[in-house]
Amino acid sequence: MKSKNVFDWMLNPFARIAGWQSFGLGLVFLVLMGLIGAYGSVAFDGVLDMHFVKDLSLQNSFIYLAVDVASLVLVMWITGLALSRGFRFVDILGTMTLAKAPFLILAIGSLFTTAPDLSQVVRTPAMVFQSVSFIVLLIVSIPVIIWSVALMYHALKVSCGVTGNKLTIAFIIAIFISEAVSKLVLFILI
């Protein structure tokens, strides 16, 4: 029973926390991700992306994160408006910000990871397998991304009060659009 509660909390904390409260908590995670990401040379360059970048400045680390969250919130808010009328923007803002929190695991993981040189990987892709820590981070990134997507799904569901196929289809389209928007904005900015 207790483990079920923990599982519920991990997948859908928004039943108990939303709005400004979750936005504040989400910001704490984002700041930690920005700081650790810059130190570990890892950029969160997309709503569901993470890449090792050479000489990542602290400023750029935070720009990446700000664009990610802004794109996600904007697209999900527009999606919410298309699905439902009676919801608050602050709930979308707060829950979507907190939904990015699992990526902190990858930011921490990057501190213990030796990324292979990209220019060498392009020439010999097998180079990737020479870094065990990189492979481990790559494997860990799969459940982390799934977890984050599940959180985003529940964030939209709870914030807008929509269920069923309508929600699922709209969410899938929205997540692809938000990823594209974040990539486009980052391409223009950085």
Place this chain on the structure above:
Amino acid sequence: MLPTYCPSCHAQLKVKCLKCENCQTEVNGSYDLPVLALLSSDDQQFILHFVKNSGSLKEMASEMKLSYPTVRNLLNDIINKIDTYEK
């Protein structure tokens, strides 16, 4: 909990008889159950909380230790049920 559906065919029940405990008078007829009585006990409890909190979802959310949109969604579910019963 007041039974609202027939245990045999699941149709909505009606009130056939009401009795005064004081003088033992019985009133017979076929009366519709009020819409609120058709809701589950949890939903009825929610409505009681809602009224006691002067309709403040924020206060209800903090009392129930749930987030504001979750409480609002619970209320919307009840509204949908009431709409269905009224049809």
